[in-house]
Amino acid sequence: MMAGWDLNGDDDDDDDDEDASDDTSEESEREVILDDNVLDHIVLAAPDLDDAIKEFKKRTGTEPVIAGTIKGLGIKCARASFNDTSYIEIIAPDPKGPGPIGELLKSKAITELTPFHYAIRSSKTEALKDEVSQFGYTPDHITMFGAKADGSPRKWEMLYLYGHKMGGICPFFINWNNSDHPCATLPVVGKLKKFTIRAPEGDPVHELLEHSGVDSINIETGKPKISFQFSSAEGTVKFSASKAVGFKFPGFEDEDGEDVSDEDIEFESPAAPELLPVGDLDDDSE
DSSP: TTTOOOBOOOOOOOOOOOOOTTTTOSSOOEEEOSSSSSSEEEEEEOOOOOHHOOOOOHSOOOOEEEEEEETEEEEEEEEEEEEOOEEEEEEEEEETTTTHHHHHHHHTOOOOOOOEEEEEEOHHHHHTTTTGGTOOOOOEEEEEEEEEETEEEEEEEEEEEEEEEOOOGGEEEEEESOOOGGGGGGOOOOOOEEEEEETTTTTTEEEEHHHHHHHHEEEEEEEEEEEEEOOOTTTEEEEEEESOOOOOOOTTTSSSSSSSSSSOOEEEOOOOTTTOOOOOOOOOOO
């Protein structure tokens, strides 16, 4: 499914003003032990990557690392890690290379950093493609191949789900297989304190998450919402959206019908001084 795409580059939660005194923003490589069936990464969308990086740094004290461009999809991305094995990925349209995801972001008129989607890490990603139909989903299983820095082959898999109207509130799955995990070399912004998904009673996402055995995600019943909060050098930072867009790839445009993708977002940051209001990737950082 991704044959034509060139990956170049490598709710009302309780507030806590705890700072990130025990957190670091190191970029040196650290040991990463990957647990299974946990949150792997959270995707934030923005209209412009450079502006999003500056805004993220201003609000958290940590500057995300540019991962590069994903040619064929029309997006650029940057990343920052939490202090475990999960991370934030910021995506924005690539002005130099149009593509379906870049155009999707533009069509939704996203104006600021907002929750877009999230990935669950699972070693059973391939097996899940044959199991999700029982919940009414249409699977799109993608296997990617590339090369590590030493020239040895690497492989990773993703599973996207269609046939629903929940947008990015319904997860996608990723299996890093023998690929290096991004968290090993990313700057650490702080600790992920809470990640919450809310979906209406009876929505199959409840059964899906229970079936997958996912840990580290709070699952609630009610009006759709995705929210999370984490510590940083500037204090606790929160993001939430009641309508997350989510990835939608070519060939599946008509699968979901109308979704919950119109923007309705909230962002909270800690109180700050007046001057601080809240495979393989091509590196664009130079």
